Amino acid sequence: MRIISGKYKGRRIIAPKKLPVRPTTDLAKESLFNVLNNHFNFSGLKILDLFAGTGNISYEFASRGSEPITSVDADFGCINFIKKTATEFDFDITTIKSDVFKFLERCNTSYDIVFADPPYHLSQEQFESIVTLILKNEILDHEGMLIVEHSKETKLEHLENFSFAKHYGGTTFSFFEFEFDEEEDIEDDSEEDFDDSEED
DSSP: OOOOTTTTTTBBBOTTTTTTOOOOHHHHHHHHHHHHHTEEEEETEEEESSSSOHHHHHHHHHHTOOOOOOESSSSSHHHHHHHHHHHHHTTOOOEEEEEEHHHHOOOOOOEEEEEEEEOOOHHHHHHHHHHHHHHHTTOOEEEEEEEEEEEETTTTTTTTEEEEEEETTEEEEEEEEEOOOOOHHHHHHHOOTTOOBOOO
């Protein structure tokens, strides 16, 4: 995998072949961050990377100055690799070894951007549950964005707070945002604890 922008632009990271992952392709990743560039200044953004796998997306945010970043995955090998890479690059990444659904049920922290890349073979209901848990449990900041990567066979546009989707080959990114009443916005202007988690 290659970091496509930021402080470590062009650096290649080689993950062990035995990891049970399907990394987001460089082309899809570059397209995703081109979209995010139009919505955010990455510096200082609080990021949650679910089903983090090799940490591909976490490294991209870190290279662009986002921090802190929390990477969640159930696989011990993935978590160890992310820890090792974060140490090597001095990235502010906290790793949590946990089933993502259990993590979402118990998480009491909100994030500016939540990225979820579940295995494509999960059911339609499981994909919908991921979105529902994140929004219901206020894991996404009210001015933030949730991005779910999935295959074109999975449909999420009917869910509440769906904003738009981008398609790249067989990969789809579905984006979710909270809607705001402009008048209300004007008026508004006048650490996790997981028993089954391993944190870095």
